Amino acid sequence: MSTTEALDRDLRLLVYRHIVDEGAPPTAAQAAEELGRPTAEAEDALRRLEAGRVLVLAPGTVNVWMANPFSAVPTDFRVTSASGSWWANCVWDAFGIPAVLGEDAVISTHCADCGEALELAVRGDSLEPAEGVAHFAVPARRWWENIGYT
Amino acid sequence: MLAFRSEEHVERWCRRRAVPRGATFTLEQARRLGAAWYADRLSPDWRRPTPEEAERIFAAIGLTGDFWRLRG
Numbered sequence: 001m002s003t004t005e006a007l008d009r010d011l012r013l014l015v016y017r018h019i020v021d022e023g024a025p026p027t028a029a030q031a032a033e034e035l036g037r038p039t040a041e042a043e044d045a046l047r048r049l050e051a052g053r054v055l056v057l058a059p060g061t062v063n064v065w066m067a068n069p070f071s072a073v074p075t076d077f078r079v080t081s082a083s084g085s086w087w088a089n090c091v092w093d094a095f096g097i098p099a100v101l102g103e104d105a106v107i108s109t110h111c112a113d114c115g116e117a118l119e120l121a122v123r124g125d126s127l128e129p130a131e132g133v134a135h136f137a138v139p140a141r142r143w144w145e146n147i148g149y150t
Numbered sequence: 151m152l153a154f155r156s157e158e159h160v161e162r163w164c165r166r167r168a169v170p171r172g173a174t175f176t177l178e179q180a181r182r183l184g185a186a187w188y189a190d191r192l193s194p195d196w197r198r199p200t201p202e203e204a205e206r207i208f209a210a211i212g213l214t215g216d217f218w219r220l221r222g
Contacts, residue, residue: 009194012196013192013194016191016192017192020192052198053198054198068188068191069184069188069191090151090152091151091152091153091177091180092151092180092183092184092187093151093184093188094184095180095181095182095183095184095185096184096185096187096188096191097184097188098184098185099184099185099186099187099188099189099191100188100189100191100192109153110153111153111154111155111159112152112153112154112159112163113154113155113159113160113162113163113166114155114159116155118153118155120153120177122181125185127177127178127181130176130177130178131155131156131177132153132154132155132156132176132177133153133154133156133157133160133174133175133176133177134151134152134153134154134174134175134176134177134179134180135151135152135154135160135163135172135173135174136151136172136173136174136217137152137169137170137172138172139172139173139216139217139218139219140204140208140217140218140219140220141219141220141221
């Protein structure tokens with residue numbers, strides 16, 4: 001593994017660790033300090049991770065917007081487990097958070113049509129209530145044309 | 151990807167927004183998709199699934215057809 005690949009791996013793990021432990025990703029400067037690297041190197045690594053579709057940065061910045069399944073900004077998908085609460089990018093990602101954590105969780109969202117609150121409890125491999133549907137507006141091969149709208 | 155109470159609510163949402171109907175599937179399938187897709191995300195060895203691997207994950211939970219194709 002090259003030095004660049006090792007930095008990208010370490011930075012990716014640091015971003016996820018921050019989100020899981022503290023509820024938010026680090027800034028590039030914070031990440032650089034924790035990794036003992038210049039800020040410019042961390043910024044370059046963040047851009048590489050975005051180019052590799054590993055993270056999504058807020059447009060025109062090096063601030064992490066999405067480290068899927070987590071969102072760094074509030075959304076309509078709040079996931080709460082015994083160890084904390086996080087925002088997810090969509091309902092697929094909301095179900096990904098208990099998988100990442102290895103914990104049961106409750107997803108709080110709304111029917112996108114009528115606004116009725118939906119509380120979806122994930123316990124192990126079961127889902128309560130199981131009624132309801134998910135809708136993808138965009139075919140899989142076009143997701144990355146606009147990852148903020150799928 | 152959004153959540154809806156039922157297929158009828160998806161229909162109405164698409165109609166009101168003039169959005170073409172995409173693909174719908176059950177929340178249980180969405181749960182299985184989230185679990186399969188993200189379980190290893192904190193692993194140091196994680197890498198993006200290849201298109202072939204992604205299509206296999208989709209197919210394993212019944213998400214098949216042109217909408218879910220990533221190749222070609």
